[in-house]
Amino acid sequence: MSTEDETSATSDRPGLRRTARLEAFSDGVFAIAITLLVLDLAVPVTKTSENHLLDAIGDEWPGYLGYVVSFATVGALWLGHNAITDYLDRADTTLLRLNLLLLFFVSFLPFPTRLLSEYIRSDQAERVAVTFYGLTLLVAGALLSVFWRYALHARLVRPNAGDEEITLLTHRLTPGLAAYAVLIIVGLFRPVAAVIGYLVIAMFFLLPLRIHRR
Amino acid sequence: MSTEDETSATSDRPGLRRTARLEAFSDGVFAIAITLLVLDLAVPVTKTSENHLLDAIGDEWPGYLGYVVSFATVGALWLGHNAITDYLDRADTTLLRLNLLLLFFVSFLPFPTRLLSEYIRSDQAERVAVTFYGLTLLVAGALLSVFWRYALHARLVRPNAGDEEITLLTHRLTPGLAAYAVLIIVGLFRPVAAVIGYLVIAMFFLLPLRIHRR
Amino acid sequence: MSTEDETSATSDRPGLRRTARLEAFSDGVFAIAITLLVLDLAVPVTKTSENHLLDAIGDEWPGYLGYVVSFATVGALWLGHNAITDYLDRADTTLLRLNLLLLFFVSFLPFPTRLLSEYIRSDQAERVAVTFYGLTLLVAGALLSVFWRYALHARLVRPNAGDEEITLLTHRLTPGLAAYAVLIIVGLFRPVAAVIGYLVIAMFFLLPLRIHRR
């Protein structure tokens, strides 16, 4: 996990932690959260006929939509986390705590996903479920941005990282937050449209679009 | 997780990512997906007599068959993923995204496995369940092949890897796809035969057969 | 995971184990335990109206309280574990076994959390549930302290670690235990107050308070 050199280097800077375990623990939580989502996919109960099973699977589409959106969002957050830690030289105790707070919302996501899948077809309750879901995505995205800005602020980023790369990453983490805020409002009137919007945001991060490139 | 040298080396090549976290995150998802399968094994409910419990366990065979096939397939995919990353020199952002797409289908597999276990004895619905299961295996296998071919195409493979080894790995990843396609057709007429065929494919990758050796 | 140098060094000291796998396995168990907690969050069942869903979510507050306290406690234990292994030079077989015992209580925590969520509003049974929960936290905290003290006693800590740092960490791990003991008594009379107290203890470790700083 670490060479002797690294360990010795850390001991010269008390209070600073290696980034290795931050990454290993985070990878574990991201991997488990993304994989647990499948446990909430309901198997339709119908033993009558073949077409009925196809219909029954089709009827479960809100569950599958929530599954895909949450998987894509956790995947996008992991890519962002990965891009950030790639620039980290070291981690201090505040960064470890911000990371735990981010992981709290990542590992919490299966719960609003379940709420969403359960209530999205329910006329009255779907607005509550979709708003709750959107707020969780917004907070998780905001914490990833805070995580990165704190690392910059506390000079935990590798000195040899290019200014341009750093600006690019900062810009890349920001627009999603405004979009989440807009979609939470949209979701009060058009819940399904908001959920599809959340999928589009995740895809924006997942697909290697080069919008900011000059 | 990485030495200082590695980190510095990465910083000289912006946009390139280390393979360490790709492997760690993937290992996490593979390990969780393969271990979650056991949660869907149903404990037979019978409190009457000893022979009844043996009979009841025997009656649950479709669940156990799906469990074994899915475990063997995830194990085979992990071996293939392992073999590929062994040749990787570095990872770019497209490779990370292809990897996420592959992991999506790996972590999704418990769901068609549950469908299969539930419906394989059901006269009408088993064709739908077996076809859905086979399509998931085909897509996962195809994505592993795409993952490898992209790595070759984008020159992410270590320069000192032998051409012969690379050809061997490429050949090894291909025939399974044709077999999956054939078995999906077979499954429309003989569902159980198709599932046993999926087990044979996984075993072909798991057992150290040296068919291509000269 | 390890360089050749590290491996060779280990082979010269039979009976000593590398700390790499201790950390990897522990990170896995911590990450899984912290993420599994979300599975026990109950989705309220109400399809009547929007306000009813908000009310129903509100009614589930004991489940959410238990979830937050357990998440914060596992997070705090992980931070402490992380701080300790940061000072480890090597691990002997007794340390590996103490670690397994600690992980036993970490991975057991979802069970008393479920008991707590189920019974905290129940007039008669809540004292049993809260006491059981508190005892689990006390034992886990005590084992983390024993883990650290054993490492010091068996001279497994890096020789170049400063005495001041070591004393700070030892002091940091101790006061929580006395607080847990007090709160277990408090919980016999005011169960909810005790649970909030457990949250405060976890927050004390999670927030970067510098009480011991001169």
Place this chain on the structure above:
Amino acid sequence: MSTEDETSATSDRPGLRRTARLEAFSDGVFAIAITLLVLDLAVPVTKTSENHLLDAIGDEWPGYLGYVVSFATVGALWLGHNAITDYLDRADTTLLRLNLLLLFFVSFLPFPTRLLSEYIRSDQAERVAVTFYGLTLLVAGALLSVFWRYALHARLVRPNAGDEEITLLTHRLTPGLAAYAVLIIVGLFRPVAAVIGYLVIAMFFLLPLRIHRR
């Protein structure tokens, strides 16, 4: 995860795999299997009185016994696996496959544990459940021994490992197998005694007894 040196070294020996991912994937499966056990601990359902909850928890003892025995056994298997990989210089493809087979039985263990917890108080069916449980432990233990013997046979062990250490580890892995075989027979007549025997075997590996020391 690996330094450049390691990677280059591997490329000179085609067909050989690094042990890093073998360890990472195995740690993942061990960690998940050991942590999933807690999901099967039943929360007793009783809302009547405080004493009733204590009684109800007491009534669930077979579930807790199975949990403790399985946790201790997976912990002991992990320690053994850890001890073995500590001596590994490299891994070939057969070792990776033997490892997958071992992990199959490790990740399968929650199922017989559930059977055991469900049926141990059932007069007729407990013999089936206990025998099935014992056979799973025997096979897992035997595969760990095969894993080690194959590594020795295929000369995958570090050349500088002392003969005495190797003999000690070989001896340490063997007696458990005979004990498992005896206890499976005992379980046909005294099921609970066999389960307690399985706990003793796991404790024998977990506790740092130095029986073989001269």
